[in-house]
Amino acid sequence: MNLTLKIWRQADSSSKGQMVDYKVTEISEHMSFLEMMDVLNEQLVNSGEEPVAFDHDCREGICGMCSMYINGEAHGPDRGVTTCQLHMRMFKDGDTITIEPFRAAAFPVIKDLVVDRTSFERIQQAGGYISVNTSGNTQDANSIPISKHAADEAMDAATCIGCGACVATCKNSSAMLFVGAKVSQYALLPQGQVEAADRVQNMVAQMDLEGFGNCTNTGACEVECPKGISLDNIARMNRELMKAAVK
Amino acid sequence: MGGFFKSSIGRKVAMALSAFFLMFFLLQHLFINMLSVFSPDAFNEVSHFMGTNPLVQYALQPVLIFAVVFHFVMGFILELKNKKANGVAYARNNGAANSTWSSRNMIYSGLVILAFIVLHFIDFWIPEINTKYIVGDMSGLHNGEFRYYHELVEKFQNPLRVGAYVISFVLLGLHLAHGFTSAFQSMGSTAGRKKNLQAFGKAYSIIVPLGFVIIALFHHLFNNH
Numbered sequence: 001m002n003l004t005l006k007i008w009r010q011a012d013s014s015s016k017g018q019m020v021d022y023k024v025t026e027i028s029e030h031m032s033f034l035e036m037m038d039v040l041n042e043q044l045v046n047s048g049e050e051p052v053a054f055d056h057d058c059r060e061g062i063c064g065m066c067s068m069y070i071n072g073e074a075h076g077p078d079r080g081v082t083t084c085q086l087h088m089r090m091f092k093d094g095d096t097i098t099i100e101p102f103r104a105a106a107f108p109v110i111k112d113l114v115v116d117r118t119s120f121e122r123i124q125q126a127g128g129y130i131s132v133n134t135s136g137n138t139q140d141a142n143s144i145p146i147s148k149h150a151a152d153e154a155m156d157a158a159t160c161i162g163c164g165a166c167v168a169t170c171k172n173s174s175a176m177l178f179v180g181a182k183v184s185q186y187a188l189l190p191q192g193q194v195e196a197a198d199r200v201q202n203m204v205a206q207m208d209l210e211g212f213g214n215c216t217n218t219g220a221c222e223v224e225c226p227k228g229i230s231l232d233n234i235a236r237m238n239r240e241l242m243k244a245a246v247k
Numbered sequence: 248m249g250g251f252f253k254s255s256i257g258r259k260v261a262m263a264l265s266a267f268f269l270m271f272f273l274l275q276h277l278f279i280n281m282l283s284v285f286s287p288d289a290f291n292e293v294s295h296f297m298g299t300n301p302l303v304q305y306a307l308q309p310v311l312i313f314a315v316v317f318h319f320v321m322g323f324i325l326e327l328k329n330k331k332a333n334g335v336a337y338a339r340n341n342g343a344a345n346s347t348w349s350s351r352n353m354i355y356s357g358l359v360i361l362a363f364i365v366l367h368f369i370d371f372w373i374p375e376i377n378t379k380y381i382v383g384d385m386s387g388l389h390n391g392e393f394r395y396y397h398e399l400v401e402k403f404q405n406p407l408r409v410g411a412y413v414i415s416f417v418l419l420g421l422h423l424a425h426g427f428t429s430a431f432q433s434m435g436s437t438a439g440r441k442k443n444l445q446a447f448g449k450a451y452s453i454i455v456p457l458g459f460v461i462i463a464l465f466h467h468l469f470n471n472h
Binding site for chain 1: 250251259260332334335341342344350351425432434435
């Protein structure tokens with residue numbers, strides 16, 4: 001496949017960026033999107049140009065590092081996959097592919113396609129945990145009865161890899177799918193109950209402080225989420241916050 | 248509790264609560280106006296009751312005005328905040344791939360509805376308040392007959408006004424198509440995402456605006472004088 005790539009280039013967080021056109025040739029349809037980017041970068045290095053900076057780590061779709069807004073969609077046109085798991089067979093020979101960083105005021109660009117997502121980490125630090133003694137005397141997990149239904153839903157929520165596709169996709173740059181998932185995975189389990197009220201209040205407060213927008217329930221995040229995190233988690237977070245407010 | 252309504256989620260809940268009130272209001276407004284198509288006398292009777300009953304006038308009317316103003320003002324505040332959260336705009340953004348047009352354009356359908364409400368206030372509400380509370384005529388009569396039905400028919404003689412109403416109601420329908428189920432989600436209920444309520448929401452967002460359109464067209468086409 002021969003492709004034209006329109007890629008956002010930005011030297012660092014303080015410089016002004018712009019879209020730059022590149023051509024890549026002989027791309028196999030079996031390559032992942034990141035392998036295609038590797039080919040481009042090899043080309044750029046060989047010709048003495050600065051390679052395109054992009055985030056990646058596991059390349060197995062579980063670490064949440066890769067981002068990229070491809071042809072107007074977070075992680076590209078495929079469903080239920082991260083950019084590393086997106087394959088070139090989703091595109092056609094001769095296509096022009098637009099590649100941009102995840103955009104949000106709370107996700108400032110560091111370089112090219114790399115954005116700073118530490119705002120997510122600060123939200124997690126505000127309450128995305130349970131306080132338990134882990135010094136060798138942990139309780140047997142099976143001693144606490146949990147319904148299959150709750151366990152499944154909590155597990156589904158916990159599959160969020162914190163990639164930020166929800167924010168990048170949202171027309172309001174809202175982080176509510178991410179925070180909803182993180183609140184839900186504890187709210188559904190008995191271990192999460194002790195700190196439930198503080199958790200949701202602190203995480204939502206931090207989310208607002210970071211400058212994320214407000215959810216208007218378009219549902220775009222759920223569609224683009226590589227892990228299929230459900231909008232039900234946002235409803236649960238709303239319930240949890242209401243519960244905490246009247247407590 | 249004070250902090251709750253300052254939070255992003257608290258504001259969503261407040262938007263949803265005002266939306267529920269407004270959706271209930273629309274339904275009763277449609278019901279009363281529908282009477283004008285079937286029975287001018289019944290329409291006159293009910294209009295007079297609504298226009299002079301102290302509970303409606305001094306309790307429900309202020310709540311309605313508050314809900315309308317609040318829904319618009321908070322809608323604008325949230326829209327501005329959301330725009331600020333966006334950062335640099337995408338060169339290419341495929342919104343249609345993951346969401347409906349009506350869900351992405353609530354601010355625009357809302358603005359059309361706001362323009363409509365201004366027109367509607369000039370047409371009906373301000374003359375009504377003037378007659379009743381400035382002039383002080385609470386009788387509801389004109390030349391010995393109830394005036395409400397004639398005033399309504401009179402207004403719908405102008406094709407421009409009827410056209411503006413029809414366009415506004417189409418946009419209202421689109422606003423409701425997303426707003427109805429969205430309000431449930433904001434209140435923390437997943438019911439809005441289940442089949443039954445989705446179907447009900449769809450029906451509501453078609454039937455209510457269509458009802459108002461039918462009323463306007465009926466008086467314009469079949470009630471010439």
